[in-house]
Amino acid sequence: MDYEVIIVGGGPVGMWLAAELALAKVSVCVIERLEEPVSQSRALTLHPRTLEMFDIRGLKERFMEHGRPISTGHFAMLDTRLDFSMLDSSSNYTLFIPQVMTEQVIEEHAKAMGVVIRRGEEVVSVREQDQGVEVVSVHVSGPQANVSAMTAAYVVGADGAGSIVRKQAGIAFPGTDTTLTAVLGDVELTVPPENGVRSEYTERGGAMIVPVSPDVYRIVLTTPHLMRVSKDVPVTLEEIQTELRNVLGTDLGVSNPRWLSRFGNATRQAETYRKGRTLLAGDAAHIHFPAGGQGMNVGLQEAANLGWKLAGVIRGWAPDTLLDSYHDERYPVNTQLLRNTEIQTHLLGFTSAVLAHRQLQEEWFRHPEINSSMAEQVSALDVCYPAGEEVPQHPLNGQRFADFPLLMNDGTKSYAYDLLHEGCFVLLHLAQDAKVAGELCNTPLAHLSYVEAVAEELPVGWSDVHTVLIRPDGYIAWAISVEATNVLSAIGKGIARWCGGEPVLL
Numbered sequence: 001m002d003y004e005v006i007i008v009g010g011g012p013v014g015m016w017l018a019a020e021l022a023l024a025k026v027s028v029c030v031i032e033r034l035e036e037p038v039s040q041s042r043a044l045t046l047h048p049r050t051l052e053m054f055d056i057r058g059l060k061e062r063f064m065e066h067g068r069p070i071s072t073g074h075f076a077m078l079d080t081r082l083d084f085s086m087l088d089s090s091s092n093y094t095l096f097i098p099q100v101m102t103e104q105v106i107e108e109h110a111k112a113m114g115v116v117i118r119r120g121e122e123v124v125s126v127r128e129q130d131q132g133v134e135v136v137s138v139h140v141s142g143p144q145a146n147v148s149a150m151t152a153a154y155v156v157g158a159d160g161a162g163s164i165v166r167k168q169a170g171i172a173f174p175g176t177d178t179t180l181t182a183v184l185g186d187v188e189l190t191v192p193p194e195n196g197v198r199s200e201y202t203e204r205g206g207a208m209i210v211p212v213s214p215d216v217y218r219i220v221l222t223t224p225h226l227m228r229v230s231k232d233v234p235v236t237l238e239e240i241q242t243e244l245r246n247v248l249g250t251d252l253g254v255s256n257p258r259w260l261s262r263f264g265n266a267t268r269q270a271e272t273y274r275k276g277r278t279l280l281a282g283d284a285a286h287i288h289f290p291a292g293g294q295g296m297n298v299g300l301q302e303a304a305n306l307g308w309k310l311a312g313v314i315r316g317w318a319p320d321t322l323l324d325s326y327h328d329e330r331y332p333v334n335t336q337l338l339r340n341t342e343i344q345t346h347l348l349g350f351t352s353a354v355l356a357h358r359q360l361q362e363e364w365f366r367h368p369e370i371n372s373s374m375a376e377q378v379s380a381l382d383v384c385y386p387a388g389e390e391v392p393q394h395p396l397n398g399q400r401f402a403d404f405p406l407l408m409n410d411g412t413k414s415y416a417y418d419l420l421h422e423g424c425f426v427l428l429h430l431a432q433d434a435k436v437a438g439e440l441c442n443t444p445l446a447h448l449s450y451v452e453a454v455a456e457e458l459p460v461g462w463s464d465v466h467t468v469l470i471r472p473d474g475y476i477a478w479a480i481s482v483e484a485t486n487v488l489s490a491i492g493k494g495i496a497r498w499c500g501g502e503p504v505l506l
């Protein structure tokens, strides 16, 4: 084998997955057809759960340096914005950061972790063999005969919507085609919005303006006329000027377009995220209308879900079936994502019925509970993975692990997320139960670290927690209550269920 894992596609999702695998000491190669990273940014946002995920690896500040936190998010361009500041998270905001910058930070991190990146090679064939996969690529410049064939134990298709990996594996991509389109323009403005952001929606059309960089603004337009234009028709600056005048009464002095594009609402999801030794992640697994800025965010979270599982199977401490749980956990999350973007697309209409529906939705979003429920969904803080019956039952099981301050056993102060920087499972003992602690500190697994600490400030729902097992991707495998009987035996079985091996004899 040339590598343990080959990732096809070096976009944000492929690079993040590669870095996660390298953290777990898996040998990994990314094959990317572009010789240089793209210069245009599709995504402009990193949402709360993605920021938490970077925090969990100690990388959040690198993204914060290049972005601007904003306390709200939008849903279907409604005036009542989703209030992220009310979310129970140390990252209770969305970070405005161009995708180009996000990709740059991730790629630098992946390289620093030792990931091999082969740019300028297009994968043309992926074949599963008995013990692995063969991936054939051609060099995009130079002689056509320049072909490379490499083998690996697993291949991951992070190669975007048109994924060759998905097609060659014969994985169906059911869903619906584009029925409406919208336009974006990254441009300069002589009359920028007063506080940098503007959003208007009337029967004439919708316009949203947000900053991309100090000089450049993104205009997103959806109007009754534009919606019906085919995705393949090139966008012109004149078209943007005309539509802006129509919607806002001014063209804001648009000039110097950096990027003009038309995008549609095709909505599809791969029928399975895993087939044998082939896995899919990011846009290769799901596409939708980019409403609410979620696509890249969910792709990155998916990569975090897959990384430690693939590493566990390759290292041999996890059964092959752990890889099936990648599909089982992420497919429903993305089914919900597709539904929320379809609802947003529906609300981007201009008939009197849709406009009335928008008004009703505005009223609903003024109710804090409804607003925060949707904010939790768009920010992905509501993601919870079923924990199964065979571990100790606790309401925290499967929930995301939120950050909180800790007083460590050695007297130092820390934050819970610091415990997960190395990508291991963390067995966190909070109850200061001397008998249990004495046994737990001997757990013999390399991918499990044991920590004793006192919580300085407990999140909601944690007051009875004796010991908790946190997965490498920052979700709670299980928690045990101080009320539980046979605590040691339950912990031993719980470790074996998630971290492999025979039940640890405690």
Ligand SMILES: Cc1cc2nc3c(=O)[nH]c(=O)nc-3n(C[C@H](O)[C@H](O)[C@H](O)COP(=O)(O)OP(=O)(O)OC[C@H]3O[C@@H](n4cnc5c(N)ncnc54)[C@H](O)[C@@H]3O)c2cc1C
Pocket (backbone or CB within 6 Å): 008, 009, 010, 011, 012, 013, 014, 031, 032, 033, 034, 042, 043, 044, 045, 099, 121, 122, 123, 124, 158, 159, 160, 161, 163, 164, 184, 263, 281, 282, 283, 284, 290, 292, 293, 294, 295, 296, 297, 298, 299
């Ligand atoms: C207008 C617009 C706005 C958006 N805004 C947001 C937003 O604000 N927030 C958000 O979260 N998401 C947003 N998205 C979605 C986001 O851009 C995508 O979800 C994200 O880029 C997906 O990342 P990926 O790594 O899965 O795929 P991609 O970014 O598509 O990367 C795939 C990579 O694979 C490479 N590749 C493809 N085929 C091959 C091959 N055969 N061999 C080798 N390499 C190959 C490609 O060159 C590419 O680099 C937006 C999308 C659009 C269209």
